[in-house]
Structures are given as C-alpha cells and as structure tokens.
Amino acid sequence: MGILEVKGVNKRFGGLQALGDVNLSVAENTVHAIIGPNGAGKSTLLNVLVGKLIPDSGSVMFDGNSVLGRQPYEINQMGISRVFQTPEIFADLSVIENVMIPCFAKRDGAFRMHAIESVGNEKNIREQAEAMLDDVNMLDKRNMIASVMSRGDKRRLEMAMCLVQEPRLLLLDEPTAGMARADTNNTIDLLKEIKEKRDITMAIIEHDMHVVFSLADRITVLAQGTPLVEDTPEKIKGHPKVKEAYLGEAAH
Template sequence: MIATNDIVLHIDHVHKTFAGLHALADVNLDIREGETHAIIGPNGAGKSTLLNVCVGVLPPTQGKVMFHGTELTGLKPYEINQLGVARVFQTPEIFGDLTVLENVMMAMLSHRDGAFRLKLVSRFDEQGEIGQRAIQALRERGLGEHLYHLGGALSRGDKRRLEMVIGLVQKPKLLLLDEPTAGMARADTNATIEILRQIKDSGMTIVIIEHDMHVVFSLADRITVLAGGRVIAQGVPDEIKGNPKVIEAYLGEEQV
C-alpha cells in the first residue's frame, strides 16, 4: 500500500555506456514513498547496472539520480548509504569469519559512526545496547538460533536473510534488493517473501530486482520493465501481465 505520492527516488534521463555499448538508455523512473517497486527484464536488460548507478558504484554517463531532493550523482557509496539508502547485493556480502551476531553489530556500528574496525567488534558486550538490538533484529527475522554461528557456515537462504537484517539495522529510508531469492529452494523463497512482506507492511520503500515472477507479483505495488537498457513498460502488476510488449520481451518466457 502506497503511503503517499511523495517521490523518494527520482531517476532522470540516465544513460550508462561501456565502450560505446548502451547498458542504460534514457531511463526515467520515480519511486514513491512506501511502495514496493519491482524492476524486471531479461538478462542483460540493465537492471543491476541501474542499481549500481543509484548507489554510486557506477557513475552515469548522462543524467542524474535524486534521493529526497538530494542529488546522488558523484557521491561515494558510503555517503549514499549514510543518507539512508541500503542495498542488498545479488551475491550475499557478509563477513564469513565473523558470527552472525558480530555481522549485525558491525553494521550498527558503521551506521552510527560512519566507520568501523574489525578489531573493535570483540570489545562490544552483547549485553549492551548494540548487542541487544542486534539480537532482537536477528530473532525477528528468524535467525535467533544462528547468533553464534559463523556467517560463512550459513545456508544460502540464511545468508540472504542475514544480509537483509544488516541492511535493516541501518534504518534505511530506501531498501534496494538485487535478486534476493536467486538460487534459493522454494521453501527458502517463500520464507524470504514472508520477511519482505513484513518489511513492506512496516511502510519502508523498497526497490526489488527479481527474476522469479512469483516473488514479483506477490510483493510489487508497481513494476518497471527494462529491455536492452530501456524502459519498455511501467504500471501496476495487472497492467504488466497484460502488456503485449512485456509478454514478447520477457513474460512469455516466464509462464506467469
């Protein structure tokens, strides 16, 4: 449910070229406050490139990205994160040699201080404020039994859930998810959908890139379809399902 019509993220005529190849070509997109917005399209459509431009990993060749009226173009990824944009990557990025609890405590320290050092983590008392908040966040997302397990020993589904917790404890205003169910078994996918529903119901603004149309149509308020680096359709799920261009470019292969 969309809370307001305020624009959280404004992508304005964004182009991105690599050695003359247009990965993104004149992409325009507005993300509204409180909505879950899915970006779909075939492989090579430019979806991950667009997210990389939004979080400062890649600079746009042309155009700009605005977040709550502040231009993100030219900012470093950590500066964008400090503004309230969190991203969960396609491949889980966690500290495999730290415990699940330590991973979350690290994220909380980074958000609070803007910097962290690995050697400091062991000095944090889990009975203190940071530790207790981290434990609560992990228990709420079904990871309470893994508090003292090494991050690298988790299943793929639990690693994804851990990374979502890491993103959420930073209290973002916008959560960007790059294929959060990639490679998951159906049971893990369904568990992840439930977690995302809880996040959605909290009112957080979410952008999700996803190939699994079951996930997309279970969660999305609106959908943008990319093909060949261009936007070919935007609308609510029922509009996208019935769009001939989308069926030809993508959904016909997905058997939705």
C-alpha cells in the same frame, strides 16, 4: 515526488547503449520492482544507483540529494541499504557481530577511532542487534560463525544487517537468483513479512516474475536499456509490450 528519482540517465559501454534515457520514480513506502529480460540493463541501473557506475548523463536524486559520484559508504549513510545477489555477510564473524557492525556504522558514521571502548560494554548496540535477530527468528543462532549457516539463513542475516540500520530505501539485487523453489518462497515470505511489519521502501531488481508479482506495488519493465512501461502488477501481467519484451516476436 518519490524518494528516489532517476531522470534521463544514459550509459554507454563502447557501442552498447546499456541505459537509454531511463526515468524512474520510487514512491515512499512502496515496493517498486524493476524487471526485464537478460541484458535489459537492470544491473547497470543498480550499479548507477549505488554509486559504482557514473552515468554519461542524467541525474539520480535520493531525497533531494544527488547520489552520483559518491562512495558506496556515503550512499549507505544517506539511508540506502543494499542486499546482494549472493548474500554478502562477514563470514568469519559471529551472527551477532554481523548485526552489531551496521549498528555501529549507523551510530558512529563512516569512521570513528573507538579503540579504547569495549564491545562488551556497548549494551545498547547489543540489545538493538538482538532485537533485530529476534525479529527475523535468528536469536538462537547469535553466537554461530556466519559462514557455517545455510544459504537461506545467510540471506536472512543479510536482510537483518540491512534492516537494523532502518534504511529509507532498501535495494535488492535479484534476491532469489539461483535459488531452489522452496528457498525462493521462503525469501518471498521473509520480504512480505518485512513489508507488513515496517514502513519500508524497497526497490527490487528481479528476473523472476513470480517473486515480483507477489511483492511489488509498482513495476517498471526495462528492455534494451529503456523503460517500456510502468504500472501496477495487475496491469503489467497482461500488457502486450511486456509479453513482447520477454517472449520476443513469437508472442504475436
């Protein structure tokens, strides 16, 4: 039984079957990649997982609780953090504040009227955030305004913001989309480092095979809204169905 269980999920947009009978199980402490060509339904599936879309039928269970119909912040409070295609950070705030906000969210929940306390007196939160920044080698940048950093650093910061909450599942939505090769490799190294350092479950939606094969423990191949195969990277590499899905008829 995996920590994330997707069972029989269907989603239609008008005449288009975006997801058809998707079954997926992500086991704890593994990196599970979901790949597929453009239009395979990867993003739709992700939006279902984070509560942005409600499927027509089927269930999505996280640790025994349904995530369907919940607000994104409730899903986060259940223990799912999300990394976006383009880093979503608090661009006007300093790096340390960016990391302190998730710490507050973890400690205080979705809302707390803590208007009289001072951020300056929250020593635990600050230490927690600084330790996290140290972990991703960004401690020297803590007082920088986040918007002036390089794209690679923004990605690193977003990762830190997710990891500091110690999520039980980290969702990554094409973390290397639109990146140059060097940036892509940096991101892969960062993810590998994270995977080695801590027990973490990750689900990666990705287009780039290179990223997937160097990280994933298991891979699900999605095509036209349905999972084709699910297996280890080694087996997926040579799988005829995968070649067909990615390369079309020409592969025969």
